[in-house]
Amino acid sequence: MIRVGVNGYGTIGKRVADAVDAQPDMEVVGVAKTQPNFEAHTAVQRGYQMYAAIPERMPLFAEAGIDVAGAVDELVADADVVVDCTPSGIGAKNKELYESHDTPAIFQGGEDADVADVSFNARSNYDAALGADYVRAVSCNTTGLSRIIAPLREEYGVEKVRATLVRRGGDPGQNSRGPINDILPNPIKVPSHHGPDVKTIFPDLAIDTLGMKVPATLMHVHSLNVTLEDDVTGAHVRQLLEKESRVYVIPEGMGIDGAGKLKDFALDAGRPRGDLWENCVWGESIATEGRDLYLFQAIHQESDVIPENVDAIRAMTESASQADSMATTDEYLGVGITGDPSGFSHEDRSETVPETELADD
Ligand SMILES: NC(=O)C1=CN([C@@H]2O[C@H](COP(=O)(O)OP(=O)(O)OC[C@H]3O[C@@H](n4cnc5c(N)ncnc54)[C@H](O)[C@@H]3O)[C@@H](O)[C@H]2O)C=CC1
Ligand SMILES: O=C(OP(=O)(O)O)[C@H](O)COP(=O)(O)O
Structure with a gap:
C-alpha cells in the first residue's frame, strides 16, 4: 500500500483524500489542517487522522473536540508521498519540509512550474513523472x-x-x-x-x-x-x-x-x-x-484534477504503467x-x- 499524506484539506485536498482512500493500492495516513473548521470535523467523520498544519494551534483542535495525531512534520515523515493541496504559493514554501524528510510531494496548479521536476497530466505525459520526487498536477x-x-x-x-x-x-x-x-x-x-x-x-x-x-x-x-x-x-x-x-x-x-x-x-x-x-x-x-x-x-x-493527482502518485512510486494507473483510478473513483x-x-x-x-x- 502506498501511504499518502494530504497537506491542506480544502476544495482540492478533501477530494484528493477521498479519491486516494477509494484506491485499492493506497491509503490515507492523515490530513493536515490549519484550523478545526467544518472540513476538519467531516475529515474526522470520514476516518482520516488529523494533523495540525500549524503546531501551535493544536489546542484549538482539542477545544473543538478533534483528536490530533501530531504535527504536520510527523505526517510528512510517515507518508510515502505527500499531496500538497495548500493555497497557491504556500506549496512552494512547504517544499523545504518535504525535502527535509526526503518525502516525495505533489504540488497543485497554483504553484509556479519550477516548484517541481515535472508538470503532469496523466493522459499526456505520465511517463515523465516516473520516479520523480516532485511533481506538479497542472491547474x-x-x-x-x-x-x-x-x-x-x-x-x-x-x-x-x-x-x-x-x-x-x-x-x-x-x-x-x-x-x-x-x-x-x-x-x-x-x-x-x-x-x-x-x-x-x-x-x-x-x-x-x-x-x-x-x-x-x-x-x-x-x-x-x-x-x-x-x-x-x-x-x-x-x-x-x-x-x-x-x-x-x-x-x-x-x-x-x-x-x-x-x-x-x-x-x-x-x-x-x-x-x-x-x-x-x-x-x-x-x-x-x-x-x-x-x-x-x-x-x-x-x-x-483529482484523478490526475492519483495517477501522479503511481507514476512517482513507479507502481503502475500509464494505462493501468488510469484504468484503476477511473474504476475505483x-x-x-x-x-x-x-x-x-x-x-x-x-x-x-x-x-x-x-x-x-
Ligand atoms: N479550487 C480550484 O478550482 C482549483 C484549485 N487548484 C489549486 O489547488 C491548490 C489548492 O486550492 P484549493 O483547494 O482551491 O484551496 P482551498 O483554499 O480550498 O484549500 C486550501 C486549504 O489549505 C489550508 N491551508 C492554508 N495554509 C496552509 C498551510 N500552511 N498548511 C496546510 N494547510 C494550509 C487552507 O486552510 C485550506 O483548507 C491551489 O494551488 C490551487 O491553485 C487547482 C485546480 C482547481
Ligand atoms: O487554476 C485555476 O484556474 P486558472 O487556471 O484559470 O488560474 C483554478 O480554477 C483555481 O483558480 P483560482 O486562482 O481562480 O482559484
Whole structure:
C-alpha cells in the first residue's frame, strides 16, 4: 500500500483524500489542517487522522473536540508521498519540509512550474513523472486543455490551438471572490497564463489563450479552435473524443444546455459533491471547417484534477504503467460517463463506440 499524506484539506485536498482512500493500492495516513473548521470535523467523520498544519494551534483542535495525531512534520515523515493541496504559493514554501524528510510531494496548479521536476497530466505525459520526487498536477484549465490536445495531436497533429477560457469567478464557498455583476477580461493581457502552462505539458505546442471571469461558481467553459494538420470531419473528431475515458461528449438528447444542468446531472446521478471529473464537451459543438476544429467544453474546476493527482502518485512510486494507473483510478473513483442517457457507467466504452469512416458531416 502506498501511504499518502494530504497537506491542506480544502476544495482540492478533501477530494484528493477521498479519491486516494477509494484506491485499492493506497491509503490515507492523515490530513493536515490549519484550523478545526467544518472540513476538519467531516475529515474526522470520514476516518482520516488529523494533523495540525500549524503546531501551535493544536489546542484549538482539542477545544473543538478533534483528536490530533501530531504535527504536520510527523505526517510528512510517515507518508510515502505527500499531496500538497495548500493555497497557491504556500506549496512552494512547504517544499523545504518535504525535502527535509526526503518525502516525495505533489504540488497543485497554483504553484509556479519550477516548484517541481515535472508538470503532469496523466493522459499526456505520465511517463515523465516516473520516479520523480516532485511533481506538479497542472491547474484545472490546463488539465482540461491537455486532455483534448493529447488525442488530437496523436491522431491528426496540431498546428495551432486558440482557446478562450470563460472562468468561474470563484468556487461555491469562496464568498470573498467576484465579480458579482460584471464580465471581466482576466487577465486583460493576451495571452493569458494558461497557454504557457499548457506548454509545460507540450513544450513544442503553438497555443494562444485568452481568459475571462464571470459571476458563476459552477464550472469554467472553454471555446476552442484547433488548427489540425489533417483535414477531418467533426464526426471523426467526436468519435475520437468519445473514446477518451476522461472526456464526456454530451449527447444532443440529454437536454444539457449549460454548466448548471451539467451540475444537476452529476448530483442526480449521485456523484460525490456533484463532481464531474471528466471534460464535458458539447457533442453538437464539435465542428470542422477544413483543418479548423471548433468545440465548447465545460470544466469542473473543483474535481477534474483529482484523478490526475492519483495517477501522479503511481507514476512517482513507479507502481503502475500509464494505462493501468488510469484504468484503476477511473474504476475505483467512478470516472467515465457513457453516451447512454441512463447516465454514469464505468464500462470500457472503446468497444461500444462504432468505428465510422472519415465521412463528410
Ligand atoms: N479550487 C480550484 O478550482 C482549483 C484549485 N487548484 C489549486 O489547488 C491548490 C489548492 O486550492 P484549493 O483547494 O482551491 O484551496 P482551498 O483554499 O480550498 O484549500 C486550501 C486549504 O489549505 C489550508 N491551508 C492554508 N495554509 C496552509 C498551510 N500552511 N498548511 C496546510 N494547510 C494550509 C487552507 O486552510 C485550506 O483548507 C491551489 O494551488 C490551487 O491553485 C487547482 C485546480 C482547481
Ligand atoms: O487554476 C485555476 O484556474 P486558472 O487556471 O484559470 O488560474 C483554478 O480554477 C483555481 O483558480 P483560482 O486562482 O481562480 O482559484
